[in-house]
Structure formats: structure tokens, C-alpha cells
Amino acid sequence: MKKLTVFTPTYNRAYCLHVCYESLQSQTNKEFIWLIIDDGSTDNTQELVEQWKREGVVEIRYIKQENQGMHGAHNTAYEHIDTELNVCIDSDDYMPVDAVEKILSFWEEHGNDQVSGVIGLDAFKNGEVIGTKMPEHLKKSTLFELYNKQGVIGDKKLVYRTELTKEYPYPIFENEKYVGLAYKYHKLDEEYPMLLMNEVLCIVEYLPDGSSLNMLKQYRVNPKGFAFYRKELMKLPFSDMKFKFRQAIHYVSSSLISKNRSFIKESPLKILTLFATPLGLFLYFLIMSKTKT
DSSP states (O other): OOOEEEEEEESSOHHHHHHHHHHHHTOSOOOEEEEEEEOSOOSSHHHHHHHHHHHOSSEEEEEEOOOOOHHHHHHHHHHHOOSSEEEEOOTTOBOOTTHHHHHHHHHHHHOOTTSOEEEEEEEOTTSOBSSOOOOTTOSEEOHHHHHHTSOOOSOEEEEEEHHHHTSSOOOOOTTOOOOOTHHHHHHHHTTOOEEEEEEEEEEOOOOTTSGGGOHHHHHHHOHHHHHHHHHHHHTOTTOOHHHHHHHHHHHHHHHHHTTOTTHHHHOSSHHHHHHHHHHHHHHHHHHHHHTOO
């Protein structure tokens, strides 16, 4: 039985999805499944995938659903993955030819049920690591500690044990398409650390239609999802008050956008939220002014 599922949420990315496919075709170890979650595409994604399945080079599973946003696609993926490990490779990204081999070899040597998975590196096409590498003296860490205590920056590639990622499904809010994916990652941080692997597992390209480049608009159109996410971050047992104050500011602004007048009552840190309200109000006006249509 294969141990790894590479899953790819996609929405109208037929024009670039072939790059991801070609990288998976070229893997030195093909003991993986490629699970494609088509989040309501209206282009020719399905026809392309059917063609690739007929080629038989990579084991492909394809699921099409109504558009729910990235977090909804992740929910569907985790519901259907049946391998021990999984890793998300976005539709505009691809894997170095030896990435699967490195993941499986590393897990075979170091993997155990006292960690939630492996953290690897992302890089640009020119080979430059995104942000910083991880401290060489550390063998394992939670994701939160890595960014907030070890000074690591930049996107990293997360390989998780599937039985854990089935926990903490993302909530779906009507007429919204975004909840921070890190909600699940922070919840898993409370259970186990992750192994650190200073190897590039993913080549990243930030396209103009990617969510990371449209964040202010995301704040405006998905306020309930963002308010939920910030509220959850305020609950984290291992974060300091400075971190929680920043989350409270964003929680206030998102609550104002969603016209939720009970945001202080619903906050897990009511006094902190009260103090954050003036800055949250400023952020609210900034978002609304910058995203005028």
C-alpha cells in the first residue's frame, strides 16, 4: 500500500496544472497517489485530468465539487485520503523530481507516532529557499515555535500524518470562501511537534490570481471566516499576549466587516479585545477604503 498522497486543490487552473503533473510524472519514486480536488472549475480541468489518467504514469484520483474555497477543498481531500502521509502541492506549484523519494526515505528512517509529520522547504524556480532554512541544531519543533521562537520566516512545505489531519475540519460559512488553513496546523501543534527536514520539497510560483496576493480583498469578502480564525488564534495556549493582541485587532476588524455587534461578548479574551478595538476600527476603515469597487 502506498504511504503518500499528494493532493492538489484547483480552481480554473487548467492553464498551469500541467506543470504540477509533469513534475509528478518525473518523480524518481512513484509510490504515491495524486488526489486532485477540483473546486468547481469551469475550464477544461476535468478533460485534462481524464487524459492524464489514461496515460497511466501516475495514480490519479479526481474529485469535483461545488466551489467552497481552499479550506473546503482541503476538507474534501482529508475525507478521502487513505495513505499514512499527505502533502498539499498547490495547482501553481510543483515538486523537484526527488521530492517524493526524500519524503518517504526520511519518514522511513525518522517517522513515528509521536510527531504529526515533517516540515520541509519551499523554493523559487531559481533554487532560492523561500524565507530561511530551519535551525540545523533542531530535529523537531511545532510550527508555531519555529516561526515565533526560532525566527524562521517564509512558507514551508508540510507533510502530515493523515489520521491527524482528519481532525479539526474547517468550518464552512455561507457565501464565504476562506478560512485560514493554519487553524488546523495550530490545533495539531497542541498534540505533537513535527520533524524538521532542510530539503526543498516544493517549487513555488505566486501567480496573480493566487489568494496570497489578494489578501485585503479576502478580508473584505470573507469576514466570518477571518473572525473565526483570529478567535481561534487568541485561544492558543502557547502564544504570548503580544501575538494575541495582534489577533484581537484583526478579529475586531473582521467582526466589524461582518456587522457582528456581539464580537466582544464572543471573544475568548474580552478585555484584550476591548483594548484592541480602536486599532481594529482603524484596520476596518483601511480595508474598506483599499478594497472599494
